[in-house]
Amino acid sequence: MVMKKRMVSGIKPSGQLHLGTYIGALRHFVEVQDEYEMVAFIANLHCITVPQDPAELKKNLTDCVALYLACGLDPEKSIVFLQTDVPEHAQLGFIVNCHTYLGELNRMTQFKDKQAHGEKNLSGGLYTYPPLMAADILLYSPDFVPVGEDQKQHVELTRDVAIRMNNRYGDIFTIPEPKIAKVGARIMSLTDPTKKMSKSDGINKGCIYLLDTPKAARKKIMSATTDSLGQIKYDPENQPGISNLIQILSSLTGDRPFAEIEQEFEGKGYGEFKRAVADAVCALLEDIQAKYNAIIASGQIETILAQGAAKARAIAHPKLKEVQRAIGMEIVEK
Numbered sequence: 001m002v003m004k005k006r007m008v009s010g011i012k013p014s015g016q017l018h019l020g021t022y023i024g025a026l027r028h029f030v031e032v033q034d035e036y037e038m039v040a041f042i043a044n045l046h047c048i049t050v051p052q053d054p055a056e057l058k059k060n061l062t063d064c065v066a067l068y069l070a071c072g073l074d075p076e077k078s079i080v081f082l083q084t085d086v087p088e089h090a091q092l093g094f095i096v097n098c099h100t101y102l103g104e105l106n107r108m109t110q111f112k113d114k115q116a117h118g119e120k121n122l123s124g125g126l127y128t129y130p131p132l133m134a135a136d137i138l139l140y141s142p143d144f145v146p147v148g149e150d151q152k153q154h155v156e157l158t159r160d161v162a163i164r165m166n167n168r169y170g171d172i173f174t175i176p177e178p179k180i181a182k183v184g185a186r187i188m189s190l191t192d193p194t195k196k197m198s199k200s201d202g203i204n205k206g207c208i209y210l211l212d213t214p215k216a217a218r219k220k221i222m223s224a225t226t227d228s229l230g231q232i233k234y235d236p237e238n239q240p241g242i243s244n245l246i247q248i249l250s251s252l253t254g255d256r257p258f259a260e261i262e263q264e265f266e267g268k269g270y271g272e273f274k275r276a277v278a279d280a281v282c283a284l285l286e287d288i289q290a291k292y293n294a295i296i297a298s299g300q301i302e303t304i305l306a307q308g309a310a311k312a313r314a315i316a317h318p319k320l321k322e323v324q325r326a327i328g329m330e331i332v333e334k
């Protein structure tokens with residue numbers, strides 16, 4: 001039997017999944033699942049690196065699993081599970097942490113940005129977030145890690161530390177590569193198209209959540225910030241708002257070339273263009289939400305997660321043992 005190549009990725013269940021997460025990451029998990037063995041987990045360790053409300057987190061976890069499935073992840077083909085159901089993640093996380101230099105952690109922009117914003121009481125977990133992410137990846141020896149642009153640096157760190165550990169202990173890890181789509185790897189906020197669309201936007205009009213009503217989503221798109229140039233042109237420098245909407249429309253309509261979209265809307269107003277974007281987004285939300293409701297009603301989530309965790313552990317556990325043995329942390333009597 002020919003073994004499928006593997007991909008690994010995760011999403012944090014902090015807040016609700018949004019259109020940026022879908023376009024930048026989740027849709028790619030679904031696209032690859034016939035060709036690759038897709039290991040898709042819910043990063044419920046990473047999400048507690050910033051404070052979470054327990055009741056809200058619990059709800060977000062369920063929603064996150066249901067949305068994975070509603071977006072098309074098939075638990076028969078892909079491995080879907082919660083990070084904490086596979087304790088090997090935290091165990092290898094500590095080991096990788098011990099091989100990561102402070103200088104490397106200090107260079108991570110995600111942490112630096114939070115610090116620069118003057119956020120108080122940042123946790124140790126936030127600082128050591130990247131080695132845990134490296135462990136998530138290395139446990140499964142994937143060829144690729146499909147992520148949005150903002151995670152590239154973390155995957156690069158994963159490669160650096162894996163190479164370092166391989167040099168020291170022999171070839172224990174496969175060196176993974178980030179897989180970042182050309183279009184949609186950084187969807188911007190609708191209200192401030194110089195900033196990434198993000199969960200931390202709260203109920204902000206800049207972010208479309210996958211569970212927003214189509215009516216609310218349409219309103220957000222129709223009031224998205226644009227410019228006064230009056231042309232539909234992909235030019236992120238001078239027309240960041242319009243360029244972002246072009247990316248969204250292209251991503252949701254089979255990656256249509258930007259030039260084709262520009263041509264279709266040549267000489268037409270922003271209102272007409274925004275309506276087309278809103279139609280595409282609403283069609284997506286309606287489809288996802290119908291499936292989401294069916295999944296929640298089915299009561300299948302726990303079973304699916306238990307089966308996913310068992311499949312994941314069957315890969316992760318031997319890898320952890322192999323690493324511990326290579327490091328000399330285990331007594332192997334023979």
Ligand code: AMP
Pocket residue numbers: 010011012013020021022023024025026146147148149150151184185186187188196197198
């Ligand atoms: P997170 O929700 O932060 O755990 O991110 C989950 C995945 O979605 C990661 O691969 C991110 O890079 C990707 N992602 C998050 N926000 C965006 C965005 N605005 N545009 C594109 N990809 C994103």
Ligand code: TRP
Pocket residue numbers: 008009010011012043046132133136137145146147151154
């Ligand atoms: N850090 C990722 C994010 O914020 C989530 C994540 C955790 C992840 N572990 C991972 C992504 C492993 C890819 C592979 O989006």
